[in-house]
Amino acid sequence: MSFLEELAKKGIINKSQIAEIKNRAKEHGGSIDEVLIESGVTEDKILELKGEYLNIPIKKIDIQSMSFDALKYISEDSAMHYRFAPIELKDGVLEVGALDPENMQAIDALSFISNKIGIPLKYFLFLRAITIA
Numbered sequence: 001m002s003f004l005e006e007l008a009k010k011g012i013i014n015k016s017q018i019a020e021i022k023n024r025a026k027e028h029g030g031s032i033d034e035v036l037i038e039s040g041v042t043e044d045k046i047l048e049l050k051g052e053y054l055n056i057p058i059k060k061i062d063i064q065s066m067s068f069d070a071l072k073y074i075s076e077d078s079a080m081h082y083r084f085a086p087i088e089l090k091d092g093v094l095e096v097g098a099l100d101p102e103n104m105q106a107i108d109a110l111s112f113i114s115n116k117i118g119i120p121l122k123y124f125l126f127l128r129a130i131t132i133a
Contacts, residue, residue, distance in 0.1 A: 004032065006053050012041060051125050056101050059124035061087060070094060073117055082106035087124065094119045097126040 001009070004022070008015040013036075021039070025032045036046055044060075051058035070086035073094055079085050083099040084106055094117075096110060101123060114121045 003050060003053050007036075007041075007049065010049070012045070012049065013039070047125065054101055054125065056098075056123060056125045059087065059095070059097055059126055061085075061097060061126055073119065074113055078109060078113070082109050084110065089119070092119065093122050095122050095124060097124045099126065101125055 002018075004013065004018045005015075007013045008018060013021065017039075021032060021035050024035045024038075028034045033043075033046055033050075037043055047058050047060070070088045073089070074084070074086045074096070082103065082105065085097050087095040087097050089095075094114070098106060100106065110121055110123070
């Protein structure tokens with residue numbers, strides 16, 4: 001069952017909207033999340049439901065409370081390419097947020113990085129890229 005079918009099953013969207021959402025997402029560069037937000041589904045609700053659907057813990061990120069020490073463990077190029085970001089080093093574990101936790105290349109890259117730096121990782125799901133001005 002796809003994520004959109006799961007949303008329809010939970011009554012968040014109508015089953016008849018699935019094709020329209022997919023078509024609109026293609027126009028938005030493949031972002032189903034953006035189309036859902038435009039349709040009135042809150043970002044918090046999408047994050048909660050997607051975490052449930054993928055069985056991945058979620059994390060809301062507050063840039064003000066982020067530890068910039070975590071940024072030294074993953075290069076900006078890797079983070080941008082694979083769409084993940086180091087959040088913080090907590091209790092010897094590097095917490096990493098992923099925009100697309102089903103991207104196997106990103107998971108492989110994170111495993112490689114974890115082995116290289118000798119620090120275990122914990123994955124979280126978040127929806128939007130973090131922009132630091």
